[in-house]
Amino acid sequence: MMGKGSFCDKNGLKKGAWTEDEDKKLTAYITRYGHWNWSLLPPFAGVSRSGKSCRLRWMNYLRPNMKHGNFTEDEDNVIISLHNKIGNKWSKIASKLPGRSDNEIKNRWNVHLKKRVQHNQTVSGSEHTGTLEPDQANLDVNPVKETDVEFQHEDGILFPGVPPSESSSSSSSSSTELLSCWLNGIDSAGLRDLTPQTFDDEMVGDFWTEPFLPDNEGSIPLGDNLWSPFNFVNDFIHQSSCQDMFMTDEVLRPTLDTYVEDNVEMN
DNA sequence: AATAGGTTCAACCGCGAGTGA
DNA sequence: ATCACTCGCGGTTGAACCTAT
Numbered sequence: 001m002m003g004k005g006s007f008c009d010k011n012g013l014k015k016g017a018w019t020e021d022e023d024k025k026l027t028a029y030i031t032r033y034g035h036w037n038w039s040l041l042p043p044f045a046g047v048s049r050s051g052k053s054c055r056l057r058w059m060n061y062l063r064p065n066m067k068h069g070n071f072t073e074d075e076d077n078v079i080i081s082l083h084n085k086i087g088n089k090w091s092k093i094a095s096k097l098p099g100r101s102d103n104e105i106k107n108r109w110n111v112h113l114k115k116r117v118q119h120n121q122t123v124s125g126s127e128h129t130g131t132l133e134p135d136q137a138n139l140d141v142n143p144v145k146e147t148d149v150e151f152q153h154e155d156g157i158l159f160p161g162v163p164p165s166e167s168s169s170s171s172s173s174s175s176t177e178l179l180s181c182w183l184n185g186i187d188s189a190g191l192r193d194l195t196p197q198t199f200d201d202e203m204v205g206d207f208w209t210e211p212f213l214p215d216n217e218g219s220i221p222l223g224d225n226l227w228s229p230f231n232f233v234n235d236f237i238h239q240s241s242c243q244d245m246f247m248t249d250e251v252l253r254p255t256l257d258t259y260v261e262d263n264v265e266m267n
Numbered sequence: 268a269a270t271a272g273g274t275t276c277a278a279c280c281g282c283g284a285g286t287g288a
Numbered sequence: 289a290t291c292a293c294t295c296g297c298g299g300t301t302g303a304a305c306c307t308a309t
Contacts (some may be wrong), residue, residue, distance in 0.1 A: 001287080015279075016279090017277075017303085039295090052296095059296090060278085089298090090297075090298065091298085103276085107276050108276095110276095110299095111275060115277080269307085271307105272307090272309100273306080273308095274304100274305080274309105277301105278303105283295105284293100285295080288291085
């Protein structure tokens with residue numbers, strides 16, 4: 001379903017529904033470079049949005065392996081079960097359901113499951129306790145027992161096929177970490193999460209050590225003004241002749257800020 | 268066919284936690 | 289201790305869609 005129509009606020013930042021073009025730009029950018037700093041990222045990615053809006057769009061919709069569409073009975077049962085235990089902790093519930101965002105789960109609860117649970121409680125309350133309604137009975141056949149959820153896989157996920165690190169590793173890396181990784185050719189587990197399988201096949205050589213070249217023939221459309229932190233790094237190294245310099249926060253932060261100011265056209 | 272009212276869900280907003288200077 | 293900043297969470301909003309009349 002389409003969301004709200006888009007418009008610009010007083011700062012010239014777009015709000016409202018995301019366009020396909022914006023989605024492509026953001027996806028292309030984050031897929032290649034990760035979300036090193038949400039507040040600085042939008043101009044690099046070529047979108048006139050707030051960092052907050054970009055983060056939300058990515059987390060709720062554009063992330064790899066996101067499921068869109070109907071919830072399965074199992075997913076519903078997991079949500080009900082977890083909500084019963086921990087309440088409105090949507091992000092925690094989402095961490096147990098790979099491919100579902102906290103926003104999606106929150107909506108699912110508010111629109112469907114809350115009513116269902118309330119109805120079940122009303123019905124079961126009017127009968128003798130201990131009798132399960134059909135929906136309630138489903139909870140029992142749910143392969144995931146409540147006790148599993150909290151105590152057996154505190155930081156894990158409930159469904160097979162996705163490594164336990166996925167849900168937590170999507171948190172942001174600092175610009176320094178990411179840039180240091182690039183400079184050192186490190187392919188950390190956290191950064192690898194940002195490169196989905198669908199794009200792996202297109203990569204030639206090591207993504208994190210190969211210099212960035214616009215890939216106009218690939219399936220990932222890159223915006224004309226897609227700015228790369230690689231440009232910054234390359235320019236910085238070239239300008240300061242400091243290839244061997246250890247990239248500390250003190251070095252990177254102010255310089256990155258200056259680079260953004262000088263090279264990125266704020267809309 | 269028109270439209271009023273209800274429903275859905277993407278996106279926004281405000282706040283608190285965490286971190287670093 | 290304080291300030292500034294980013295990130296992430298949970299509640300709320302409102303446009304698009306659906307359904308009943």
